[in-house]
Amino acid sequence: GAVVSQHPSRVICKSGTSVKIECRSLDFQATTMFWYRQFPKKSLMLMATSNEGSKATYEQGVEKDKFLINHASLTLSTLTVTSAHPEDSSFYICSATGGTGSGTEAFFGQGTRLTVV
């Protein structure tokens, strides 16, 4: 299947700093990428949907100025957590569609565990 690579896999940052997470589709052009947040023992909560070259669509309750999403190319989307605080600590995971003819199947990155101290 198609491969999605997410980097970094783990990051620890100080409160007040910003962190950038990259999501790359390695062998296909991802027309759409999704960013999720997952708390321990909980489900994946969609944060935003991004399409290449256009602004991301954020889910209700997600602060777009805090979670900046850029989808500059068909193979790369980035999520920047700005002015991070301990409550932003979580597992962030991206997925991409476009790797199959129907564009339906979602391929997930390996996730990023963010710890804000």
Next chain:
Amino acid sequence: GENVEQHPSTLSVQEGDSAVIKCTYSDSASNYFPWYKQELGKRPQLIIDIRSNVGEKKDQRIAVTLNKTAKHFSLHITETQPEDSAVYFCAASRGGNEKLTFGTGTRLTIIP
């Protein structure tokens, strides 16, 4: 928007027995229903999916059934093995590049 409910939240079965996880969805326009397996700290892995034009799909020990009228779909794992222990998520979408809405997950434990 779409709402997906999943039951049970935890499930323990004896090795070799079958496991069944059920999901319901609310959006009648949803037509794509994947199931993911997630191990601790890892990415979700697609194990099987079904589209609305079929009622059942099987892949070795795993099968999924879909009842569009009742808006529910189920995952069936037969001859369970210890390596089947994980968290399983169902999801629904309208297909294409539309977003997936996930169920709340089922923690499956296979007892040796």
